[in-house]
Amino acid sequence: MQDLAINDGAQPYASMAGKLDSRLLQALRVMGFETMTPVQHRVLTELPDWRSDCLVQAKTGTGKTLAFLLPALHCLLQDPRAPPRGQVAILIIAPTRELAQQIAKSCDQLTSQLAKPLECHIAVGGTARASAHSRFMKESPSILVATPGRLKDYLSEAPTAQKLSNIRTLVLDEADTMLETGFMADVKRILQLIPPKSTGWQGMCFSATVPPRVKDVVSVVLKPGYSSISTVDKNEAPTHERVPQYYVLMPSVADTFTTLASLLNHEIKTNAKIIVFGVTANMVALFAAVFSQRLTPLKVFEIHSRLNQGARTRTTAQFKEADAGILFASDVIGRGIDIPNVDLVIQIGLPSNGDQYVHRVGRTARAGNDGRAIIVLTEAESFFMKNNRHLPINPHPQTDAINAGRARYTDAVTQAMHGVDESTKQRAYSSFIGFFAGSGLMKPLRLDKPGLVQVANELAIKGMACPEPPPMEKKVIGKMGLKGVPGFNYASGNDSTGNSSYRPHGHPNGKTRDALSPGAGQGGRRGGVEKKRGGGRGGRGGGGRGERR
Numbered sequence: 299m300q301d302l303a304i305n306d307g308a309q310p311y312a313s314m315a316g317k318l319d320s321r322l323l324q325a326l327r328v329m330g331f332e333t334m335t336p337v338q339h340r341v342l343t344e345l346p347d348w349r350s351d352c353l354v355q356a357k358t359g360t361g362k363t364l365a366f367l368l369p370a371l372h373c374l375l376q377d378p379r380a381p382p383r384g385q386v387a388i389l390i391i392a393p394t395r396e397l398a399q400q401i402a403k404s405c406d407q408l409t410s411q412l413a414k415p416l417e418c419h420i421a422v423g424g425t426a427r428a429s430a431h432s433r434f435m436k437e438s439p440s441i442l443v444a445t446p447g448r449l450k451d452y453l454s455e456a457p458t459a460q461k462l463s464n465i466r467t468l469v470l471d472e473a474d475t476m477l478e479t480g481f482m483a484d485v486k487r488i489l490q491l492i493p494p495k496s497t498g499w500q501g502m503c504f505s506a507t508v509p510p511r512v513k514d515v516v517s518v519v520l521k522p523g524y525s526s527i528s529t530v531d532k533n534e535a536p537t538h539e540r541v542p543q544y545y546v547l548m549p550s551v552a553d554t555f556t557t558l559a560s561l562l563n564h565e566i567k568t569n570a571k572i573i574v575f576g577v578t579a580n581m582v583a584l585f586a587a588v589f590s591q592r593l594t595p596l597k598v599f600e601i602h603s604r605l606n607q608g609a610r611t612r613t614t615a616q617f618k619e620a621d622a623g624i625l626f627a628s629d630v631i632g633r634g635i636d637i638p639n640v641d642l643v644i645q646i647g648l649p650s651n652g653d654q655y656v657h658r659v660g661r662t663a664r665a666g667n668d669g670r671a672i673i674v675l676t677e678a679e680s681f682f683m684k685n686n687r688h689l690p691i692n693p694h695p696q697t698d699a700i701n702a703g704r705a706r707y708t709d710a711v712t713q714a715m716h717g718v719d720e721s722t723k724q725r726a727y728s729s730f731i732g733f734f735a736g737s738g739l740m741k742p743l744r745l746d747k748p749g750l751v752q753v754a755n756e757l758a759i760k761g762m763a764c765p766e767p768p769p770m771e772k773k774v775i776g777k778m779g780l781k782g783v784p785g786f787n788y789a790s791g792n793d794s795t796g797n798s799s800y801r802p803h804g805h806p807n808g809k810t811r812d813a814l815s816p817g818a819g820q821g822g823r824r825g826g827v828e829k830k831r832g833g834g835r836g837g838r839g840g841g842g843r844g845e846r847r
C-alpha cells in the first residue's frame with residue numbers, strides 16, 4: 299500500500315487542461331465547478347495512474363463522487379480499446395437507491411458535453427424492474443450504477459451479464475459499509491459473476507470513514523500495492539470543524555417527543571432546513587405523523603424504507619429543492635445523499651456506531667457550508683459519548699431550558715398522538731423492541747429482556763399516549779427472541795393468557811389495521827435497501843434490526 303502526502307491546496311480545474319478530457323472540463327465549467335476540492339485534486343494529481351486501484355477517504359460532502367467519476371470517465375473516453383457502447387465499462391455499486399440515483403445524475407452532468415453523451419443506467423430495487431431492465435438490454439449503457447441486490451439479480455441472467463463482461467472500472471462508494479457483513483456476501487457474489495480481477499479492471503473504494511477492519515477485506519476489489527489517499531489527518535475528528543456538535547440528555551425514552559418539540563422550539567429560526575434521524579423506519583414514520591400535526595411550523599417530509607420507491611424519490615427531490623422544512627429520515631439517506639443547505643441534523647436515539655453518527659452529521663455542512671448537529675439520547679444511552687471520545691460532542695448549552703420546556707409540549711404531543719393511527723404507533727413500538735432486542739445494545743444499556751419490554755411500554759403509554767401497550771403477535775415476539783418475556787400485550791387470537799383488553803380504534807377484534815390488510819407480515823424488504831443489515835428478525839410491525847432503514 300502506498301501512502302500519499304496530504305495537500306489541501308485548492309487548484310483550478312483549468313490547470314488540468316491537456317490532462318483531463320476537454321469535454322469533461324467543459325462540463326465542470328457548465329456545472330459551475332472552477333476549483334478542485336482537496337480529494338479531487340489529490341486523486342487527479344497523486345494517483346500513479348488514473349487506472350490505479352485506490353482506497354480514498356475524505357470527509358463527508360467534500361466531492362468524492364467527482365473524484366471517482368472524473369478519472370474513470372476520462373480513461374473510458376481516452377481509451378482506444380474501450381468497450382463499445384452497450385458494454386458496461388464503469389460499474390458503480392452504492393448501498394442505497396437514493397445514492398445510486400444521485401451518482402447517476404452527476405455522471406449524466408459530466409458527460410453532457412459529449413457530442414453523444416455516454417449512457418448511464420441505474421439498477422436499483424423498488425423500481426419497475428422490467429422497464430429498467432428492458433432499457434438496459436435494448437439501449438447502449440456504458441456506465442451502470444447499482445445497488446447490490448438488483449445487480450446480483452441482473453448478473454444472474456446470462457444475456458444481462460454479457461453486457462457486464464468488459465468492465466474496466468469497479469467503484470464501491472461508501473466502501474466501508476459495502477464491505478461490512480450485511481453487504482459483503484452480495485459483493486463477493488457479484489465479484490464471482492463479473493470478469494475476474496486478473497482481467498485488469500480497476501478497483502476504487504471511497505468513503506468518509508475507513509475503519510481498520512476495512513483494510514483487512516479491501517483486497518476483494520483492490521490489488522496489493524493499491525494507492526491509499528486520505529485527506530483526513532489521523533489525529534483529526536472525522537467530522538467538519540465547521541459543525542458544532544451537541545448532545546441533549548433526556549431522563550427517559552418516554553420523553554422523546556416532548557424533548558424534540560422543545561428542542562425544535564429552541565433551534566428553529568425562520569426558514570430552517572432540518573433533518574431528524576430516528577432509530578427505525580417505523581419510529582421515523584411515527585415522528586412524521588406526530589410532528590405534521592402543527593407541532594412544528596416547518597413543512598414536514600418523511601423518508602424511510604417503509605415508503606414505496608416513488609414516494610422516496612419524490613421526497614428526496616422535493617427536500618433537495620426546498621428552502622426550509624423538516625425531514626424525518628431513517629438511514630436510507632444516512633450516507634452519501636447530497637441535500638443542499640441543511641442547517642441542522644438531529645439524531646434521536648443511538649446511531650449504529652460512531653461512523654454512522656459521522657455520516658449522518660455529514661448531511662449538513664456540505665461543499666464548504668456551515669451546519670449544526672445535535673444528538674438526543676436518554677441518560678442510559680449517554681455511553682455513546684464515552685465510547686466515541688474522538689467525536690467532538692459537547693453538552694447542548696441550552697440543555698436545562700430544553701428539558702424545562704418539555705412540560706409545555708405535553709398536552710400538544712398527547713393531542714397529536716391521539717390523532718395518529720393506532721397501527722402507526724403499534725409498528726413504531728414493535729420496531730423499537732425489535733431494534734434493541736436484535737442489537738448488541740442491551741448490555742451497555744444494562745437492560746434485560748423484561749426491562750426492554752418495560753421501557754418500550756413506558757414509551758408507548760407515556761410517550762405515545764397509548765391506553766396500554768400495543769398488541770404484539772406471539773409469532774413476532776418469538777422471532778425477536780422474546781418468547782415468554784413478561785409485559786407484552788398479546789394480540790387477540792393468540793394471547794397466551796387470553797386476557798388482552800386492547801382494542802385499537804375501528805378494529806373490534808383487536809388487530810391493527812395493517813394486520814388485516816394485504817401484505818401484512820412481509821418483512822423489511824418492501825421498499826427497503828437492497829440488503830437488510832443484520833436482517834432476519836422482525837415481522838409485521840417492523841421488528842428487527844434490519845428494519846432500521
Ligand SMILES: Nc1ncnc2c1ncn2[C@@H]1O[C@H](COP(=O)(O)OP(=O)(O)OP(=O)(O)O)[C@@H](O)[C@H]1O
Nearest residue numbers: 331333334335358359360361362363506634636665
Ligand atoms: N469542485 C467542486 N466545486 C464545488 N462544489 C463541488 C465540487 N465538487 C463537488 N461539489 C459539490 O459538493 C457537494 C458534495 O459532493 P459529494 O456528494 O460528491 O460529496 P461526498 O464527499 O461524496 O460526500 P459523502 O461522504 O456524504 O458521500 C455536492 O453538492 C457537489 O455538487
